[in-house]
Amino acid sequence: xxxxxxxxxxxxxxxxxxxxxxxxxxxxxxxxxxxxxxxxxxxxxxxxxxxxxxxxxxxxxxxxxxxxxxxxxxxxxxxxxxxxxx
Amino acid sequence: xxxxxxxxxxxxxxxxxxxxxxxxxxxxxxxxxxxxxxxxxxxxxxxxxxxxxxxxxxxxxxxxxxxxxxxxxxxxxxxxxxxxxxxxxxxxxxxxxxxxxxxxxxxxxxxxxxxxxxxxxxxxxxxxxxxxxxxxxxxxxxxxxxxxxxxxxxxxxxxxxxxxxxxxxxxxxxxxxxxxxxxxxxxxxxxxxxxxxxxxxxxxxxxxxxxxxxxxxxxxxxxxxxxxxxxxxxxxxxxxxxxxxxxxxxxxxxxxxxxx
Numbered sequence: 001x002x003x004x005x006x007x008x009x010x011x012x013x014x015x016x017x018x019x020x021x022x023x024x025x026x027x028x029x030x031x032x033x034x035x036x037x038x039x040x041x042x043x044x045x046x047x048x049x050x051x052x053x054x055x056x057x058x059x060x061x062x063x064x065x066x067x068x069x070x071x072x073x074x075x076x077x078x079x080x081x082x083x084x085x086x
Numbered sequence: 087x088x089x090x091x092x093x094x095x096x097x098x099x100x101x102x103x104x105x106x107x108x109x110x111x112x113x114x115x116x117x118x119x120x121x122x123x124x125x126x127x128x129x130x131x132x133x134x135x136x137x138x139x140x141x142x143x144x145x146x147x148x149x150x151x152x153x154x155x156x157x158x159x160x161x162x163x164x165x166x167x168x169x170x171x172x173x174x175x176x177x178x179x180x181x182x183x184x185x186x187x188x189x190x191x192x193x194x195x196x197x198x199x200x201x202x203x204x205x206x207x208x209x210x211x212x213x214x215x216x217x218x219x220x221x222x223x224x225x226x227x228x229x230x231x232x233x234x235x236x237x238x239x240x241x242x243x244x245x246x247x248x249x250x251x252x253x254x255x256x257x258x259x260x261x262x263x264x265x266x267x268x269x270x271x272x273x274x275x276x277x278x279x280x281x282x283x284x285x286x287x288x289x290x291x292x293x294x295x296x297x298x299x300x301x302x303x304x305x306x307x308x309x310x311x312x313x314x315x316x317x318x319x320x321x322x323x324x325x326x327x328x329x330x331x332x333x334x335x336x337x338x339x340x341x342x343x344x345x346x
Contacts, residue, residue, distance in 0.1 A: 046130075049240035050159050053232065057248035062334050065255055069341040 005045060012038050025076055029067045036060040154308055155237035155316040163242070164319045164326075172290050174244075175326055178333040179283055185337050191344035199343060200263070210260055218260030225253035233327035237316035243323040247330025254335045263343065272346040275332055282328035289318055289325075 015035035022028040036059030043052035090098060128135035145162055153161040163171050191199065232246030258266045308315030339346055 050242065050245065053241055054245040054248060057245055057252055061252045062248060062255070062338075065252075065338060066341060069338065073341065 001045075005042070008038055008042055008045070012042070025071055029064055029071075032067070033060045033064045036063070150310055153316060153319065154310055155319050156311055157237055157239060157242075159240070160237045160242050160316070160319055160323070164237075164322045165317075168290055168293070168322065171243075171322075171326060172286055175283055175286060175329045178329055179279070182279075182333045182336050185340045189340040189344050193345065196343065196345040203343075210262070214260045218256050222253050222257055222260075225249060225256070229253060229327070229331070233323050234313070234320070236323040237319040238311060238313070243326025244330050246323075247327035248334060250327065250331040251334030251338075254331065255338045258335075258339070258342075263339070263346070267346060270335070270346070275336060275346060278328050279332040279336070282325040282332075286322060286325040286329075289322060 012035065015031055015038065018031050019028050019035065022031060036055055039059065040052045040055035043049070043055055128137075145158055145166065149158045149161040149166075150156060153165040155161040155165065229246045229248075229250035232241030232249060233243055234246075236242035236246065254266065254270065308317075314320070336346075
């Protein structure tokens with residue numbers, strides 16, 4: 001179980017670093033979703049199931065949808081010219 | 087960059103090189119300070135941690151007896167600290183009000199926008215529609231379970247409302263806004279939202295006027311562990327769930343198209 005927790009924590013750190021290092025916005029949101037999912041697993045392991053359910057629904061579900069819609073509104077999803085060059 | 091002369095270009099280069107180095111230095115120092123602070127925090131589950139004080143002991147020892155809720159978290163957020171939860175619901179409402187102010191379109195403009203968008207929106211496709219048809223009933227059931235069982239098991243108004251709101255967003259994405267509007271029109275939406283918030287405020291205001299330091303026992307607490315127990319916690323959970331689901335769905339709808 002400790003190994004599982006350490007793996008989850010390492011994945012969490014990797015996700016957090018990847019979100020800030022990803023230059024394109026769509027992959028950054030998807031990585032952020034996976035960050036929230038790992039975080040909700042960790043809440044469940046820390047015996048906080050209330051938080052785990054909320055994190056999974058709000059962090060992985062609704063926040064990401066709102067991010068997608070915000071990017072769509074400012075036309076940053078399809079317009080490649082708005083994204084910084086690789 | 088092209089309009090600069092050679093001297094200015096040199097300064098700009100040096101600034102760029104120094105900017106990276108200084109940025110690295112500052113963020114490294116910040117990370118070191120934060121890590122140092124974390125090392126002084128008490129360990130997880132440590133016996134003499136400062137959060138283990140008479141407040142939490144009191145909640146654990148007397149919570150079930152005083153509130154009738156087997157879930158101590160629900161007892162704290164909807165009974166002992168119900169006023170905080172009223173504030174949180176009001177914050178959600180204020181966020182929705184701000185989004186309405188910024189993004190709401192007049193009905194005529196909304197209809198025009200939807201008509202313009204129709205040819206460009208790709209068909210939702212059978213995969214999304216069939217997945218949604220299978221998933222939505224279970225999501226709604228799970229959300230209702232979290233809300234209604236909030237005083238007995240982990241969950242409660244906020245998480246259950248978020249799950250229900252996510253189910254409504256999925257319905258909207260898979261079947262289109264016209265279908266969602268059939269059961270959640272703008273009028274029903276605002277009646278639900280404002281009604282739930284007012285009910286919560288009145289219930290909590292009643293407590294203030296009767297001078298209770300937590301929600302009083304005028305409603306019988308019932309047998310601990312049964313679904314009708316916990317006094318006002320169950321109805322308050324439903325109110326918070328309605329506010330959360332409506333706020334989540336409303337913010338989605340306004341971001342998506344600027345109306346219901």
